[in-house]
Amino acid sequence: MYFHYMNIGNLEKILEKEPAYRLRQAKSAVFGDLIENWEEATVLPQALRKKLGEDCPLQIRAKVLLSKEKTAKAVLTLNDGLKIESVLLRHKDNRNTICVSSQAGCPLGCQFCLTGQMGFKRNLEYFEIVEQVLFFARLLKKPFDTAQGRVTNIVFMGMGEPFLNHDNVIKAIKVLNDKDGFNLGSRHFSISTVGITEGIEKLSKENLQVNLAISLHAPDDELREKIMPINKKYPLRKIMEAVKNYIEKTKRRVMFEYIMIEDVNDSEEQAKKLAELLKGISLSFVNLISYNPTGIFKPSLPERIKIFKEILEKNGISATQRYRFGQDIRAACGQLGVC
């Protein structure tokens, strides 16, 4: 069954025979004024608005769940009926981060992740990634809950592995970065990967100032292979080499994400091993994330996380701890999975 919802992938094609300023006007209406219907774009002639309404619809079909902790999760239905999830994280300092999905499902099957357990459906088109951002940008413009605002950061940490859909991810970033449109600076984007080394290398050549994060979650290959099967193809040695080359080329800082799972990866010995692994990587830091239960494992106790962090710091590794958002609506890291 096919629906007739947002498809801005057609925009440039529909306007290719029009004068160039029409595309600029249309982009400014969709990404700047955040219109939800072409009839609102009164700067465009009526006939063109009608054509755009038919071939480039702007309606987004989504269900939104609000959490107690100022987090919102959206379940979007795509034109082929598939469902994907995105999350809005609202920070105390007025920043609004959107966590977007790059694939419907994920083929990588990490043990601690709900998305991984639901299997892989397909890669998202670039405009389906953009649509997730537009949905929340529109929501933030309206009186929503108590505050209003705009999207300030976009992280590719939702469903899927971004570097398995590299071209659509980069195109979505370029569309959202466009000065004539959404105009979000490239430093406000972050891509999180399990360590697809070809993707890391390709990103270093893109000349885009986006942030890179590596989902590490284990300090040695033996454990990492158990909880993240993709480690067989991309072992730690290969990933570290790619990260070093990336830093050398871009001079940009890399974040290593480490989900703290009780009695799996949170011992003092594992903290020392992690410090050893990251010793030679100068421009980097570790972000410790308390595990969000999805049924298999338990989160580490706060005391364990504290000791783990202290060991890293004692060994010269910078470490931060991320607060858990949106657990009550299953919007937290590793909890996305609807389809």
Ligand code: SF4
């Ligand atoms: S953690 Fe990321 S890469 Fe691993 S299964 Fe989940 S979505 Fe896929």
